[in-house]
Amino acid sequence: MKIDGQTRLYILIGNPVAHSLSPLLYNAAFAACRMNAIYVACPVEPEHVGEAIEGLRALNIAGVNVTSPHKETVMAYLDQISGEAALVRSVNTIVNRAGKMVGETTDGRGFMADLGERAPSVKPGDSVLLIGAGGAARAVAFALVQNGFHELYIANRTVGRGRFLADILQCSVHEAHCRVIGLGQEELRDALNACRLLVYCLTVDLEPVKAVLQDHASSLVDKVFYDLRYSPAVSETAALFRNRGGIAINGRGMLYHQAISAFELFTEQRAPAEEMLTAYRKAHEREI
Numbered sequence: 001m002k003i004d005g006q007t008r009l010y011i012l013i014g015n016p017v018a019h020s021l022s023p024l025l026y027n028a029a030f031a032a033c034r035m036n037a038i039y040v041a042c043p044v045e046p047e048h049v050g051e052a053i054e055g056l057r058a059l060n061i062a063g064v065n066v067t068s069p070h071k072e073t074v075m076a077y078l079d080q081i082s083g084e085a086a087l088v089r090s091v092n093t094i095v096n097r098a099g100k101m102v103g104e105t106t107d108g109r110g111f112m113a114d115l116g117e118r119a120p121s122v123k124p125g126d127s128v129l130l131i132g133a134g135g136a137a138r139a140v141a142f143a144l145v146q147n148g149f150h151e152l153y154i155a156n157r158t159v160g161r162g163r164f165l166a167d168i169l170q171c172s173v174h175e176a177h178c179r180v181i182g183l184g185q186e187e188l189r190d191a192l193n194a195c196r197l198l199v200y201c202l203t204v205d206l207e208p209v210k211a212v213l214q215d216h217a218s219s220l221v222d223k224v225f226y227d228l229r230y231s232p233a234v235s236e237t238a239a240l241f242r243n244r245g246g247i248a249i250n251g252r253g254m255l256y257h258q259a260i261s262a263f264e265l266f267t268e269q270r271a272p273a274e275e276m277l278t279a280y281r282k283a284h285e286r287e288i
């Protein structure tokens with residue numbers, strides 16, 4: 001890789017970021033396209049988000065990915081926000097368009113593409129238990145209801161945040177029917193029994209969820225657990241789900257698919273999907 005005075009810089013901001021596979025995916029893509037660009041991960045504390053965005057402008061950073069916990073807070077500092085990102089109040093991609101910082105979201109697209117590939121038996125019409133209501137959860141939930149998954153249970157620690165999500169979903173897609181619950185074991189158990197697909201959008205493994213899976217009387221063989229996280233490759237919660245016979249998927253494929261969309265927004269050229277896939281598979285082999 002050549003780094004010189006014209007190298008364009010792309011970054012990831014969030015906290016933590018050390019586990020991220022994004023540098024690997026984007027640097028493979030830049031190399032494949034012979035672009036004079038590099039991608040690095042920068043940890044940013046919540047109190048420094050505004051300064052970080054000002055820094056992007058000052059340093060003319062070409063593009064940024066945003067991860068937890070900043071997907072919502074960055075929005076206040078941007079010049080423009082795409083319709084979908086504004087609706088779900090979540091930005092995971094910032095494109096520098098001639099000095100204007102434009103917020104986009106590619107999480108929903110990435111999730112749906114990966115779900116279709118890795119859990120083809122899950123079909124529109126199946127009920128979904130979404131655990132979490134943060135930035136990624138909102139983007140994923142919106143993609144689900146837009147793609148025909150109209151029956152949604154939304155479980156979140158801050159129930160008001162869950163209600164807010166239910167409201168935007170039901171206003172945008174009239175067929176959507178959302179029930180908002182907290183993280184109590186009984187309500188989680190009922191929702192688990194009613195749903196075919198569980199989408200885990202939290203940053204941490206939660207005791208009540210683990211307890212429900214541990215104590216679950218019947219097999220989970222017909223159910224799919226999609227954990228947005230990918231480091232470690234199999235979370236504690238995913239392992240419990242698998243022990244009960246269910247299919248557990250991690251978020252690595254979602255990362256790959258959302259990175260393809262973000263690369264195309266950054267560069268306005270087709271992403272080198274094969275080379276990105278090779279980089280992704282190498283990382284996958286290392287950890288499984």
Ligand SMILES: NC(=O)c1ccc[n+]([C@@H]2O[C@H](COP(=O)([O-])OP(=O)(O)OC[C@H]3O[C@@H](n4cnc5c(N)ncnc54)[C@H](OP(=O)(O)O)[C@@H]3O)[C@@H](O)[C@H]2O)c1
Pocket residue numbers: 067068069070071072107110131132133134135136137156157158159161201202203204206228229230251252254255256258
């Ligand atoms: N694979 C991918 O491509 C991909 C893409 C996007 C995100 N992700 C992953 O998805 C996860 C969520 O990301 P995000 O951007 O949505 O994060 P976020 O906006 O910070 O939301 C965090 C969520 O976790 C909940 N939470 C955090 N700590 C908790 C605790 N101690 N007890 C109960 N709930 C807790 C929050 O609940 P409250 O609302 O109550 O605070 C909220 O629902 C992260 O691990 C991220 O890395 C992966």
